[in-house]
Amino acid sequence: MLLTMRSGDRPKLGNVRIEGRRISALGAIEPRTGDEILDCSGCVILPGFIQTHIHLSQTLFRNTAENLSLLDWLEQRILPFEAAHTPESVAVSTELAVAELFLSGTTTGLTMEAARHTESVLEIVARLGLRAIVGRSLVDRAGRVANSPESVPVAIGNVQRLKQKWHGQADGRIEICLAPRFALGCSETLLREVAKMAAADGLRIHTHAAENYAEIDQVQRETGLGNIEYLDSLGVLGPSTFIAHCIHLKPGELDLLAESKTRVLHCPTANLKLGSGIAPVPEMLAKGISVSLGSDGAACNNALDMFREMRLAVLIQSGRLGVGHLNAMTALEMATRKAAEALGKEDEIGTLEVGKLADIVVIDLNRPNTCPAEDIVAAIVFSATPQNVRHVFADGRQVVSETALTEIDLGGLLPKAQESLSDLQARAKRQP
Numbered sequence: 001m002l003l004t005m006r007s008g009d010r011p012k013l014g015n016v017r018i019e020g021r022r023i024s025a026l027g028a029i030e031p032r033t034g035d036e037i038l039d040c041s042g043c044v045i046l047p048g049f050i051q052t053h054i055h056l057s058q059t060l061f062r063n064t065a066e067n068l069s070l071l072d073w074l075e076q077r078i079l080p081f082e083a084a085h086t087p088e089s090v091a092v093s094t095e096l097a098v099a100e101l102f103l104s105g106t107t108t109g110l111t112m113e114a115a116r117h118t119e120s121v122l123e124i125v126a127r128l129g130l131r132a133i134v135g136r137s138l139v140d141r142a143g144r145v146a147n148s149p150e151s152v153p154v155a156i157g158n159v160q161r162l163k164q165k166w167h168g169q170a171d172g173r174i175e176i177c178l179a180p181r182f183a184l185g186c187s188e189t190l191l192r193e194v195a196k197m198a199a200a201d202g203l204r205i206h207t208h209a210a211e212n213y214a215e216i217d218q219v220q221r222e223t224g225l226g227n228i229e230y231l232d233s234l235g236v237l238g239p240s241t242f243i244a245h246c247i248h249l250k251p252g253e254l255d256l257l258a259e260s261k262t263r264v265l266h267c268p269t270a271n272l273k274l275g276s277g278i279a280p281v282p283e284m285l286a287k288g289i290s291v292s293l294g295s296d297g298a299a300c301n302n303a304l305d306m307f308r309e310m311r312l313a314v315l316i317q318s319g320r321l322g323v324g325h326l327n328a329m330t331a332l333e334m335a336t337r338k339a340a341e342a343l344g345k346e347d348e349i350g351t352l353e354v355g356k357l358a359d360i361v362v363i364d365l366n367r368p369n370t371c372p373a374e375d376i377v378a379a380i381v382f383s384a385t386p387q388n389v390r391h392v393f394a395d396g397r398q399v400v401s402e403t404a405l406t407e408i409d410l411g412g413l414l415p416k417a418q419e420s421l422s423d424l425q426a427r428a429k430r431q432p
């Protein structure tokens with residue numbers, strides 16, 4: 001069964017042919033001599049999921065930062081842990097993230113990493129095959145929820161260097177973005193410089209805003225503005241700007257997002273986990289705002305599983321507004337085609353079409369948790385879990401085969417991750 005995710009397409013019988021990095025045929029395909037054929041009976045073939053907000057280097061912090069709200073979570077756990085990262089621990093964290101992403105059908109990520117050791121992230125992502133737009137956190141203010149500040153020229157210079165070395169690498173699979181962490185970590189000067197560099201160099205901006213009441217109150221006290229109003233006043237909004245959360249908005253801020261065509265990144269699990277709230281996604285969609293999905297980080301989720309995000313995105317709106325305000329197909333579109341459109345990659349990924357890159361997930365619905373799959377979209381969004389992911393292709397390369405990773409050795413990786421976390425916690429304790 002094929003679900004191309006092209007607008008209006010329904011599930012239909014058919015297969016996919018992959019040649020090199022791309023899809024070369026779709027539908028009723030006659031096998032040719034030499035074809036390698038994968039059995040996909042009982043399965044639905046979909047475009048790979050696209051997560052637009054992840055922190056790969058926080059994956060090692062999974063299950064270490066419980067029962068904390070955003071600012072305490074940052075101050076007590078995440079920032080000290082990020083400061084204790086080494087190139088090796090970032091590499092282990094990234095490999096663990098990619099293993100989980102592939103096993104749960106995600107093939108593309110827009111990421112925000114710690115301020116240090118971003119090259120470790122890029123090296124692992126380049127080697128393992130994830131399509132990724134990677135940003136290093138930019139922070140130039142010191143304070144309770146901002147550490148390792150850099151001067152603005154140093155911060156911008158570091159991004160310039162990453163861009164020169166990595167932007168467009170791995171056949172265009174790797175890109176660099178500008179990732180000012182959030183208003184409480186960034187000065188006005190830094191945010192203005194980010195907007196300038198983004199415009200001059202054609203880079204995306206990836207940031208957080210309007211997530212938590214304490215964060216919003218502090219920005220309001222300091223600037224007299226809401227988070228989105230503040231970013232607007234500095235020229236940061238626009239179609240190449242991606243803002244995670246946008247939970248608590250003033251009425252006019254929804255219009256600012258819509259008018260500027262700024263992209264919203266919705267992270268339902270993380271928003272509930274940190275007690276932040278529920279983003280008004282149906283209201284955003286009604287205004288034509290682009291909304292796509294991300295798991296945020298394993299330190300506030302505690303998984304990187306798109307099935308959970310799609311499911312929860314629907315359920316929390318049903319709980320908030322009643323059923324029918326956000327349906328399963330809308331969530332699946334936010335996880336595929338709409339995310340590709342947000343990233344400006346709709347000609348390459350997000351749907352299954354001849355000529356597009358072969359980022360593909362094969363989901364086995366012939367399992368007890370998804371059977372009967374009478375409504376295939378409901379089965380994917382509400383019933384399926386990563387255990388239903390049978391095969392995954394990323395850029396034409398098979399990264400999951402018969403539910404197992406093809407290139408990552410979990411037997412070696414998992415104990416290494418556990419050990420790496422213990423070492424990192426010991427380093428974090430020794431910090432002043």
Ligand SMILES: [Zn+2]
Nearest residue numbers: 208244296297
């Ligand atoms: Zn985040």
